[in-house]
Amino acid sequence: MTTSTTSESSAAAPLLDLQGLVVAVRRRRRLWCSVALLGLLVGAAMAVVLLPPPxxxxxxxxxxxxxxxxxxxxxxxxxxxxxxxxxxxxxxxxxxxxxxxxxxxxxxxxxxxxxxxxxxxxxxxxxxxxxxxxxxxxxxxxxxxxxxxxxxxxxxxxxxxxxxxxxxxxxxxxxxxxxxxxxxxxxxxxxxxxxxxxxxxxxxxxxxxxxxxxxxxxxxxxxxxxxxxxxxxxxxxxxHSLPKAAVTNAGIGLLLGLALGLAVAAVGAVVADRPVLRREIAANLGASVIAELRRLPRRPMWPWRLRRTRAARERLTTTLARTVRGSTEPVSLLELGCARSTSVIALNVARALAAEGPVVVVDGLPGPQLAHSRQKPGDPAVVSGERAAAVPQEVRRLGVGSVAPGTAWTDLRYLGSRTVLVVRAGHGSATWLHTVARQLADQRIAVVGVVLIDPDPRDRTDGTLWDGLHIALRGHSEHLTRQNGGGTSHAVQAVGEGQLRTERPTWAVRVPDTDQEAR
The missing domain is CATH 3.30.1890 (Bacterial polysaccharide co-polymerase-like)
Structure with missing residues (x-):
């Protein structure tokens, strides 16, 4: 059991989070590595092109x-x-x-x-x-x-x-x-x-x-x-030694390019204000991180990494299938910056639920990631949002949508009154994460938790919120939902700039809902 604590005021927050800055710069290693490599090549080319006269x-x-x-x-x-x-x-x-x-x-x-x-x-x-x-x-x-x-x-x-x-x-x-x-x-x-x-x-x-x-x-x-x-x-x-001059100029160009790339990455991270740590994403969305998954690779991986990725995907599928199975209300998956990964996750969860009964995946994504996905024989049907009303009541529905800028917020409730947010780390700004939380609260869509895609491997922060609506939803909201006759278990009110306030008990019990948390 843990005691409920009040959230710290914004004035107490540090002006610059060095840990988040370091993680953001490290995630942009392609940028500063590319600039450093460009500086190295330019330095070597200058030694060849700008030969000193005799x-x-x-x-x-x-x-x-x-x-x-x-x-x-x-x-x-x-x-x-x-x-x-x-x-x-x-x-x-x-x-x-x-x-x-x-x-x-x-x-x-x-x-x-x-x-x-x-x-x-x-x-x-x-x-x-x-x-x-x-x-x-x-x-x-x-x-x-x-x-x-x-x-x-x-x-x-x-x-x-x-x-x-x-x-x-x-x-x-x-x-x-x-x-x-x-x-x-x-x-x-x-x-x-x-x-x-x-x-x-x-x-x-x-x-x-x-x-x-x-x-x-x-x-x-x-x-x-x-x-x-x-x-x-x-x-x-x-x-004049051309190899020596080329090595010297290339080294100078590498150092200058590396310094410039790191400076650009650091300034970009501060200006963009895109949370990358678990605790930042959880605090801005007002929901705990219940699972993590590496982003789907675009190139072949090593066998051991492929095995670990498959094992993590199977654990995530089991966790989400248990969540959907135990809910009396329709559940949706709403993505932010990871439509392709969300489509794969939704199909895997639907396949896991298909063994217990008919399942239909409602495609609410703005792109063709789910509609044009390769389906195997016997996979659950994928229907568009317009045809969702024709799905029989006895068929379990799993909605898939997006909370990216330009989302039609009033249509999200038709995908499911409870949702799991699938968010790619470092994609959305802190302001947009607050907007997502506020809009979902206005639509009375309860957030079960957050699935973090492409997390930083060295992130050691805790993405669990212990003192709010998040724990109630993850732990015993189903029990309260059954007691209330299937209605919304908590009254959620949006106050301030995207901050969520809920009426909650002073003492909260956190019940593990996933295999990862149980471990």
Missing amino acids: TAATKVLVAHQEDQPNDTGTLIRTDVELLGTTRIAERALRILKSPEKPEDFMREYQGTGLTNNLLQIEVTGDSEAEAVARAGALAEAFVADHVKRMREAAKAEAKALLDQRDRMRNELAEVNKAIGDRSPGNDPKASASIESLFARRAELNARITDFAQRAEDARVGTPQLVAGTQIVDAPRPVR
Whole structure:
């Protein structure tokens, strides 16, 4: 025995059910797997279609006068930017004797600073030989420009130092002349002036020597910088591995496609709001899940899976046949998103009941799934809804209909006053499930339970409602129906947005009605 509990308010419901979201995304694995596979194929195709042009590379050792051990790469970055100037490009084109414009040539090469003094140059061309020639010319042009700049800088520095030295020499000559014009006497002031001139002469001699040495060092340092700037790695073609590029691009495309597919599946699941869990479907329909069945496969299955599917179908047929047999009112099967599976289930139940007496299947489906089904000799007759009135009262009727959008709700009661909903998981939205429950309640059609088609195999939620009309219908509604003379056992009232309210006892006893529940 279980106690009756009040349903939780909608405000207490979580904003996002992660378990339902994960299940919904997993059920859409065909979508994100297809997008991932498409990304893989597109990535591999791009590696084949977008082949890189022939490329050659060379490395240049660049010596700088301002080299410091703690340099952060500023000098080599400056060299990279200088490489991308029209002056270097024009010099290289002159070496190649090419009429190409420097602006166009600059788009076909790039420089990369590998270390503080090592520059790598990559050039593309129409062929490997042309790329190698371009790389060599560009490296030579850069080295020549760098050497020219170093020499000009050294000459400018030496000239400035020598000019300063010459000015000091002129000043020294004036000091020497002043010393020669003055003779030491007994005047203390004259003696002090001569001493200051001698001190100034000594200072000028020292500075002249220093400037001369610095000018000489500037001249001597330039050959070292010139010799240090050279091509250390001759131009050579860059080999591209097509299999490696294809595998790399395919892997990137696979990851991007998988991420995009998962994102689309997740967003679609949240926006569509299609319940897939047992508890969600049961709560939205207001009826418990009494049985489950895998969707009919469209391709051959493995033998062990086929045996399990047949066993599950036989248990479902036994359960529904017992339900129909024990009911004093006509029972119908109403499908939502699984007309083909419902047709097969209805024929199997009708065959099971045919051993006890005549049975007629009333076809209320909008499509030809049941009317054009392959029937075996001796199978129960299938009649349309228009001919159902001509069926004798002593013949048991099993109605088959649909609760999909566009259903004529007033015709459903003619199929049966009690019904079993056959619902495919993830097909109907939560709003439509509420609509189905409300419409069936308005038509006073009691829902015996829900048969879930194509459930998620990892769903561990409970699809049983313990505290409402559902248990009464599944358990002891037949007993109450007999007591009430075959009338409706409960007054069902639709309130709010598809929520069902029933007058029910505080204590409810759940009686297993199927073999699966008994186990």
